[in-house]
Amino acid sequence: MxxxxxxxxxxxxxxxxxxxxxxxxxxxxxxxxxxxxxxxxxxxxxxxxxxxxxxxxxxxxxxxxxxxxxxxxxxxLNGKVAYKTYRLIEYILIGGIILGIVGMFQPWLFAAFRYGFYLLLASTVSFIAWSHITPVPEEEAVIRDV
Structure with missing residues (x-):
């Protein structure tokens, strides 16, 4: 062996x-x-x-x-990001996706369309990357005091 x-x-x-x-x-x-x-x-x-x-x-x-x-x-970053921090960043990125969609499809300001598109693009690409990171499990975070 x-x-x-x-x-x-x-x-x-x-x-x-x-x-x-x-x-x-x-x-x-x-x-x-x-x-x-x-x-x-x-x-x-x-x-x-x-x-x-x-x-x-x-x-x-x-x-x-x-x-x-x-x-x-x-x-x-796998196993090094606290679960609360991970969730906060995830919610910020989801909020960016939602705001980008609203900015793209609102009928009042044409300039908001461009910024909405950029926000949607950046938030989506960042969310895809962020979803490949595994946070520290909550039980382990309590033990390690992260």
Missing amino acids: AEQDPTPKKRRVPIGLPITAVLFLFLGLFVAPTLTASFPQEQLNRNALLSGIGFLMVFISIILFYISAIWWLALR
Whole structure:
């Protein structure tokens, strides 16, 4: 039987994830324009995937960077945030989502539409990231006095 290593390994974001994101970003910004320039305009007009390859590559890289950021944040904060603090931040983000929706769909101020959209976007993206964090359980928080 193999012995277990008594020292715990430091957990980190898999290095392949950000490397792949950088690769997709490079392909989307530099290779895709060259690729699309090598095809005639008629063929690009008929083939949506070929004309949108640059956008897709950059979009995939943004998603991979976001996944890496969530992974890093969860590794740093899991089990370290007090339950009350976790709930407070969660309620603030939910309130931001609700205010963003109200700001977007109110009929009086057009300027509030833009701010409502930005608030909704930031609150939703933050809520998605925050939902991947596990707070300290209430029972353990009492014992640890967190």
